[in-house]
Amino acid sequence: MIGPLRVGLIGCGAIGRVRVGAIGDDELVAATDIDPAAAESLVADHGAGVAVLDAEAVLRTGPDVVVVATVHSALADLTCQALEAGAHVLVEKPAGISVADIDRVAATAARTGRLVKVGFNHRFHPGTAHAIELARSGRFGDIMFVRGRYGHGARPGYEREWRMDKSLSGGGELVDQGMHLIDLCHAVLGDLPLHSALLRNQFWTSEVEDNAALLLGDPADRSGPWAQLHVTWTEWKNMFSLEITCRTGKITVDGLARSYGAQVVHVYSMKPEMGPPDVQRIEYDAVDVSWQREWAHFREAILSGDVNPPLNGDLISARYAWAQVENAYAQEPAPSLVTR
Secondary structure (H helix, E strand, O other), X not given: OOOOOEEEEEOOOHHHHHHHHOOOOOEEEEEEOOOHHHHHHHHHHHOOOEEOOOHHHHHHOOOOEEEEOOOHHHHHHHHHHHHHOOOEEEEEOOOOOOHHHHHHHHHHHHHHOOOEEEEOHHHHOHHHHHHHHHHHOOOOOOEEEEEEEEEOOOOOOHHHOHHHOHHHHOOOXXXXXXXXXXXXXXXXXXXXXXXXXXXXXXOOOOOOOOEEEEEEEOOXXXXXXXXXXXXXXXXOOOEEEEEEEEOOEEEEEEOOOHHHXXXXXXXXXXXXXXXXXXXXXEEOOOOOOHHHHHHHHHHHHHHHOOOOOOXXXXXXXXXXXXXXXXXXXXXXXXXXXXXX
């Protein structure tokens, strides 16, 4: 395969627009949305492609890659449909609403010989990528634990949006922003089991949680790695924080660009005598380049011709994240719809 990739888009909301804006010199050939006006507007703004009626019409244009950016409950079916049509797929996280969905997509990808990249764009923020690479390099010895916090303050009427409908979203804040933190923890520490979970409805009246805290780690391994994660729709001021602590150093990442602030990485290097560490501060541009970097990574994998290229954020990662989410929901009872 040479030349620009032909790209089809299913889902023309905010994320679909960002994804199309990141394809660079590749060619948008068709786009669709349950709201035809959204597809027409996106195509007009992008200056390429045609707005079509449905996913089947997108696939009839013969795209090399299909980007699926819909409500969560439709992600797996649409991904499988695109794979069956011969396209590679970039599916927005969480790639489905269950482990079973991820397994079904993986089986279809294996049978069709097509690639599936899950949209874990947080791995591609420069500061986050640097922190993970540094932590895993061995420079500071074994990784001991990870702490992650991620939150926003939602908006008026949030309780009426599709993310609050579990049949469409698969879950609440644990699925929304929690998937990203679980995935980053997986990138750093690998397969850690869920130790315990705490889910809360502290502000929004909904069938899904607005706050979630997870503790990951093997309780039988007293010296093994562990992680503490908190995600929230009641942060009020958008924030992102990831801390990775190793035996002889610590790396912190704050911010995600845009409303979360420019990414700032601090590297704390322990001295032999301990005491105050040496500190290195790295600040990145406030522009969010994660989407372009993720697309370039997937594009390179497609053009490599490798039938099983390494993908940074894949179905294995999505399956791990969903397993922890399902385990957390199994531990905690469903929230009651109490009006506050």
